[in-house]
Amino acid sequence: MFDMEYARWLDESHRHINDLRGGLATHLSDGDLRIIVDECLTHHDELFQLKAVAAKADVFHLITGLWATPAERCFLWMGGFKPSELIKILLPQLDPLTEQQIVGICSLQQSSQQAEEALSQGLEQLHQSLADTVASESLCEVTDMGNYMGHMAMALGKLSNLEGFVRQA
Structure with a gap:
């Protein structure tokens, strides 16, 4: 379940990053950028909530990092992120x-x-x-x-x- 939710979260994360890049490229006002940044922060809060639920269900699955992207696994492998x-x-x-x-x-x-x-x-x-x-x-x-x-x-x-x-x- 966590793996599927994390994949969904990653897809949304890419959309948020593209929105932020687009806002920076078009020189949006600080107020408009703040809205995009707040959406990104809320999105990351969702990840922490997903991880908390996963930790309760199977903490070992979460800490092994098999669900993570290759870049995330690389950081974890190098001594912990x-x-x-x-x-x-x-x-x-x-x-x-x-x-x-x-x-x-x-x-x-x-x-x-x-x-x-x-x-x-x-x-x-x-x-x-x-x-x-x-x-x-x-x-x-x-x-x-x-x-x-x-x-x-x-x-x-x-x-x-x-x-x-x-x-x-």
Whole structure:
């Protein structure tokens, strides 16, 4: 379901990008451009809502990235996609900018980096906690099936926290 909705979202995204390019090429007024930009932002909000629903249904499908475009998979493969890195890539393309716009973008980049670091630390703690639970001595003892099942349930409970990380990201 998510794959089909994402494909639909991509088609609409291309339309929004073309509208924005056309507006820039025809030098629309700031008010008219604002309308197009607001539509683009609303469209991206829809993607985050789709991903939140997908995370609840099957977080592993979402984090594997098989649904993503080849370019998105490339960014994910190179160590995880970070919005702060995208800002670094885009900033030189956004000329001319006012001093206030540059300060705003730099502030956005800094807050993005802080959020990324917090998520990375939390995910690292989750990985460690999960590894500790799975590798616990009593889990390796298959003789006590009830204890084994209890540890596996605890590990799966911790793994369910992954959905929260995906929503935060």
